[in-house]
């Protein structure tokens with residue numbers, strides 16, 4: 621496994637791989653890797669001749685400086701994990717290698733078609749501009765055949781699909797299922813920041829989401845939203861920022877269950893902001 625820091629070195633490897641006709645699997649990350657990332661990398665290794673993982677805490681997608689400062693970073697530990705699963709290249713650039721100072725100080729613009737106006741986009745203004753900015757740059761550099769993203773960031777994934785359509789990237793985006801602890805808590809780099817007590821409380825988030833599926837046939841989406849928010853807010857130390865049940869393609873709030881639906885949540889557990897989501901449509905199909 622090779623660790624590359626500079627764009628010119630990455631490009632020379634990518635050009636060679638392209639000339640040799642090798643397929644490139646790509647897993648973009650911000651490091652602090654866990655079993656969820658590991659699952660993405662393992663899938664890429666299975667499906668491609670070469671796998672590239674980027675590790676870059678992208679400053680332009682953080683709307684909160686404190687969150688950016690506190691984001692866990694540990695390249696040695698990440699490299700250790702990646703070396704055990706067959707990753708071929710780590711690309712770990714510095715911000716000034718990736719961005720000009722103008723880019724760092726302005727907002728990247730993109731036609732989101734409204735996908736950025738709800739949920740994460742509403743509470744983290746500019747977040748998805750930064751995500752599209754970095755992922756489009758990385759796609760141009762790595763030129764992947766397939767790119768792997770986790771469904772925990774459901775809205776991000778919808779936006780990446782739109783970005784690939786609009787910017788005409790020749791890449792297959794692969795949606796990968798959420799990886800959870802045995803307790804149900806969705807794996808996240810942010811879980812590292814939870815104390816033991818907070819971790820116990822955070823488990824309630826996925827518990828309530830899973831339980832909510834049992835009520836979907838008796839309640840309207842709106843009633844179910846209220847139920848979920850009340851149940852989670854009743855746990856001391858948890859505070860829901862939003863919970864919405866949306867159409868899984870348009871991301872617009874649904875009024876009835878007659879569409880493919882997903883419930884997306886953001887919850888503060890102390891200072892740590894956690895997200896998760898759950899699909900309802902499959903459950904309703906099974907019940908009906």
Ligand code: PAF
Pocket residue numbers: 648649650676678681751754755773776
């Ligand atoms: O999901 C993430 O970790 C980040 O948003 C991504 C896709 C690596 C872009 O910085």
